[in-house]
Amino acid sequence: MRVTRYTDYGLRVLMYLAVQDGRRCTIRQISDAYGISRNHLMKVVQQLAALGYVEAVRGVGGGISLARSPGRIRIGTVVVAMEPDLELVECMRPEGKCVISASCRLTGILGDALQAFIDALDQSTLADLVEPSAADGLRLLLKLDPVGGPGDASSA
Amino acid sequence: MRVTRYTDYGLRVLMYLAVQDGRRCTIRQISDAYGISRNHLMKVVQQLAALGYVEAVRGVGGGISLARSPGRIRIGTVVVAMEPDLELVECMRPEGKCVISASCRLTGILGDALQAFIDALDQSTLADLVEPSAADGLRLLLKLDPVGGPGDASSA
Numbered sequence: 001m002r003v004t005r006y007t008d009y010g011l012r013v014l015m016y017l018a019v020q021d022g023r024r025c026t027i028r029q030i031s032d033a034y035g036i037s038r039n040h041l042m043k044v045v046q047q048l049a050a051l052g053y054v055e056a057v058r059g060v061g062g063g064i065s066l067a068r069s070p071g072r073i074r075i076g077t078v079v080v081a082m083e084p085d086l087e088l089v090e091c092m093r094p095e096g097k098c099v100i101s102a103s104c105r106l107t108g109i110l111g112d113a114l115q116a117f118i119d120a121l122d123q124s125t126l127a128d129l130v131e132p133s134a135a136d137g138l139r140l141l142l143k144l145d146p147v148g149g150p151g152d153a154s155s156a
Numbered sequence: 157m158r159v160t161r162y163t164d165y166g167l168r169v170l171m172y173l174a175v176q177d178g179r180r181c182t183i184r185q186i187s188d189a190y191g192i193s194r195n196h197l198m199k200v201v202q203q204l205a206a207l208g209y210v211e212a213v214r215g216v217g218g219g220i221s222l223a224r225s226p227g228r229i230r231i232g233t234v235v236v237a238m239e240p241d242l243e244l245v246e247c248m249r250p251e252g253k254c255v256i257s258a259s260c261r262l263t264g265i266l267g268d269a270l271q272a273f274i275d276a277l278d279q280s281t282l283a284d285l286v287e288p289s290a291a292d293g294l295r296l297l298l299k300l301d302p303v304g305g306p307g308d309a310s311s312a
Contacts (some may be wrong), residue, residue: 001159001242003266008245011262012254034255075265086157089164098168099190103293105285106167109231110159113276120269129261137259 007082009036009044014053014078018070018130019138024063033142044082051081070130076121088114163238165192165200170209170234174226174286175294180219189298200238207237226286232277244270 016030027045031038045064048054055067066073080086088110090096101107130138139146172186183201187194201220204210211223222229236242244266246252257263286294295302 001157001239001244003157003244005246011245012256015256015260015262035253075262076269083157088157088159089167090161097191100168100171100294100297103290103297104171105280105287105290106171106231109277109280109285113232113273116276117269117273120272121265124261124265129265131261134259134261138256141256141259 001088003079004083004085005040006044006047006084007079009034009040010048010078010082011075012036013041013044013048014066014070014073014126015129015138016142017054017064017066018126019135019142019144020065022065024057024061024065026063033144047082051078053078066126070126073126074122075124075126075129076118078126079121080118086114157244159235160239160241161196162200162203162240163235165190165196166204166234166238167231168192169197169200169204170222170226170229170282171285171294172298173210173220173222174282175291175298175300176221178221180213180217180221182219189300203238207234209234222282226282229282230278231280231282231285232274234282235277236274242270 012034013030016033017025027038027041031041045054045056049056049064049067052067053073054064056062056064087093087096089098089106091098091101091104091107092110098104138144168190169186172189173181183194183197187197201210201212205212205220205223208223209229210220212218212220243249243252245254245262247254247257247260247263248266254260294300
């Protein structure tokens with residue numbers, strides 16, 4: 001059982017943007033920092049923008065930034081929105097053909113467990129992931145300058 | 157996010173055996189009833205036997221049956237034992253290379269949510285899946301004769 005790479009990258013983009021404290025950055029900066037494919041990230045960022053998590057400004061001084069404060073971004077809600085498929089077993093999918101679906105209790109039990117998973121994630125917001133004690137470490141690992149420092153993307 | 161087909165089939169085998177009320181059956185009967193690959197099922201049954209859920213008897217009158225009562229088989233425990241991979245995101249895997257792992261709070265949050273998922277599943281046992289009101293429907297859909305009827309596998 002895995003979360004797709006798509007959702008994984010979506011969460012990483014949000015964390016990257018959250019430690020920028022409002023500064024804009026480019027997709028290339030994010031893909032370079034994580035060492036992951038820029039093409040993949042383009043689609044991920046498009047989706048995050050369509051969902052209202054990310055805001056893109058074109059042109060000189062442009063780039064992407066969070067469209068709302070980290071405290072208003074719940075992790076479970078992001079996972080549900082990004083994950084292309086939460087149909088854990090065959091009977092949950094439109095093409096499912098399991099012969100016992102009509103009398104099977106497992107579907108309900110798995111559905112409840114999935115909801116418990118999402119509820120647990122929703123107890124945390126993006127702000128919890130980048131609270132001060134974590135944010136400094138993240139900025140260091142992502143090779144970001146401290147907020148307001150010389151590498152400020154909005155002045156580059 | 158999906159449970160592997162392997163685990164899905166494992167749960168189906170257990171449900172099939174549970175509505176047999178102790179009668180032995182063959183892998184072919186199970187694969188015919190569900191319309192799924194016998195080769196896949198062989199591996200699944202081998203693992204269920206290795207885990208102590210299923211008992212196999214060779215020779216004439218042989219076959220497979222549950223090795224313990226359905227009330228002693230917790231669904232979350234089966235999923236954990238059968239699922240080859242519960243490493244939801246890259247940083248949870250040995251080959252993971254995410255650069256922010258050292259300062260990332262997401263790993264812990266996802267781990268807690270996964271535990272909530274498993275705990276929710278563990279609230280149900282195989283006996284809950286085949287309680288009388290469900291078992292009759294399951295036997296009908298699996299084309300099984302009522303317990304003790306003429307199609308009793310142990311007398312075939």
